[in-house]
Every structure is written in C-alpha cells, then in structure tokens.
Amino acid sequence: MASLTNPTTFSTLTHHHHHPSSISTFTLFNAPKHPSFTPLITHSTNPTVFRRTPTTTSATTNPSPSTSTASFHGTCYVVRDNIDTDQIIPAEYLTLVPSKPDEYKKLGSYALIGLPSSYEQRFVEPGENHSKYSIIIAGDNFGCGSSREHAPVALGAAGVAAVVAESYARIFFRNSVATGEVYPLESEVRVCDECRTGDVVTIELEGSLLVNHTTGKQYRLKPIGDAGPVIEAGGIFAYARKTGMIPG
Template sequence: MKKEINGKVWKFRDSIDTDVIIPGRYLRTFSLDELASHVMEGENSEFAKNVEKGDIIVAGWNFGCGSSREQAPVALKHAGVDAIVARSFARIFYRNAINVGLPVIVADIEADEGDKLQIDLEKGIIQNLTTGKSCHIQPFHDFMLGILQDGGLVPHYLHNKQDTNSDGL
C-alpha cells in the first residue's frame, strides 16, 4: 500500500449496497478470483473485466450500505481497486475496507469516468490530473497508514506482534 495512489476513475451513483458490489449468490465461494470476477456486475457489467490494478472508484452518498459482508471490500481490492472516494460510506463497510487494507476516503471530488486521480493519503490531497482540480481531505494518521501499508488489520497486528517478539518479550 502506497501513501500516494494514482489511478483511473470508475464512477458510481449514490447508495451502492453490498449486494450490488458482490451479489449474495457468489458468497459460497472462497476463491478471491471468483469473487473479483463478479464484482459490481449488477451496476456495470464491464467493470470486473476492465478494472485495472490501481483504479479508483468515485461514488456518491452511502457507499457500501446494506449487509455487513466483508467480501464486498475484499472483492473490490482483489479486482484491482486501490481506493474508493465517496461523499459518505456505510459505517460497517468503511471499517471492513480499512480492515482488509482498502483505503476509503470521504470527499466530494469532481471526477468523470476515465479521469486520472492522484491521492496523497499522508498530505490529504486529491488531485484530478485530467481537469487540474483538487480538494483537501482529512490526512490519514500514521496508525491508519500502518494498517493500510501492512495490507489490513490482521497483517498489521501480526507485523507488530512479530516486532514485539523480536525484542525477546
């Protein structure tokens, strides 16, 4: 996980729920590739086929509402999404995304599908490289950056536990 993210925008509407992100009929699989191959298919049938590593979702209000399935942010991350920028997030989705190492950013950025964004999590700046417009966001604190850098909450815990154990404690 980088402190700076550069990617192409995929634009989505308000109230994208977890059933839209990954429909329930695919939750029986443990294959991340299988989950990722169906991500967002109800909203944009071409998304899973065309999303590339580093791409960014820009959405409206209440992204990730609905059920609290952790597979939703996992599928997005595994498909290649490096960050989600939305006007607001469902609380549980926000927490699940951070827990799996997927940056979620509350902001109202002007961006169209296909625009290029640059997000600096440490400085708190989103710049639309296509239009030249930028906005300020709440910078991510070192603790949050550490979780994202380690790939999620569990790897972060294990990394820090390992550091503690290496001191002979």
C-alpha cells in the same frame, strides 16, 4: 492507540460513518489474503498504479505511524449515492472463499457487477479478473446494506487501491480496514459530481489530496488517521503481528 486486536477499537476510527456494527468472525479468524500491503498494488494489472514506500523505521522502533506516504495513480470509476454491498458483490457469489487464490480472482471478476444498467461502462470487462479502474469515486453512504466482508475484498481483488466517497456505511469502512484490501477515503466535497469515469487521478495519502489530471482540479480529503497504517500493513492481524501485539 488502543489494541487493534480488539475489533471494538474501530469504533474510534469510524464514529462519523453510518450503520454501526462489529467485524464478523469471517474477517477476524480467516487468514488475511495479503500478509503485507504490497499485494494490494501488485495484484492489479493496471501499470499506472504505484506505491511509494514509506520512509519509516522498523515496526519495533516505530510501531504506530500516524500517516502513510502511499500514493496511487490511475483511472477512476465514478458511482453515485447508496451503492450497497449487493451491487458491489451480489449475494450469489458469497460462496467464493477469498483465502483460495482461484476464488479470490473470481471475486474480482464480479466486483460491481450488481450496478444497474444505467452504468453503461462495466467496471470489470467480461472474461477479465481485474478492472482497468484502480480508484473508485463515490457519493454518499457507499457500502451500505449487509455486513459482507466480500465487498471490500472483491474490490481489492479487482485491483482497486482506494475508494473516495462522500461518506461510508460504517461496516464497509470497518471491513476495508480489517481486511487491508482498499483505502476508504472521504472527500470534503462531493467529488463524484465533478469527476467522470475514465478521468486520470492521483491520490496522495500524506497530503490527503486527490488530483484530477483530466480536469486540472484538486480536492482535499479527510485524513485516514490511525486506520492508514493498519491498511498499509495488510489488515488488522498483519498490523498486530507487525507491531508485536500478537506473535508473528
């Protein structure tokens, strides 16, 4: 794998996504919120979310694992096509600084608050910081719009472990990997047409599989590839420190 300290590396991870752009200095030069992958799960109040610890050796002996054994189980929230970053986190909340714990929590409380009124079920209930939905299932071009890193950060702060979409805006995919907040997974079919908000689902990263326990259906996902270990480590800088690319 090319050095992940160079943000242009992510062009090789996201060539099939939309809207090429670079990772901004906010992501790269502010300390990641999560120094390891564990907080991605433990900051959720949803007790049905879990992570199976990867059975790998130390970073020194195995610096670039190609797969992840993480699994997620919980209820899903379904959205449609072209969910943009202003719907994920409106511009008025971009003054919140994710590196400040209190403001990070506030970001979670505003996740997906910009969705239109046709979404009758709120993603985060008023007065709450976390959502009861730990997995988002979306249609085409999820995360389009501006390059704000706050979009995946807000979802992670709300307790989201993964998004499963038909496709992504490239900048959202890149920011998700760089921050280590959520897994941006792609489905091989249009899953958002067959799942409903509140369905209980499981994602197995190792098998690239989504199981909907409510309907009994299973769906193949596209492998997350080299981006997986970066997200699992907690983001680009955490991964670089873990693998010895930069000093710890």
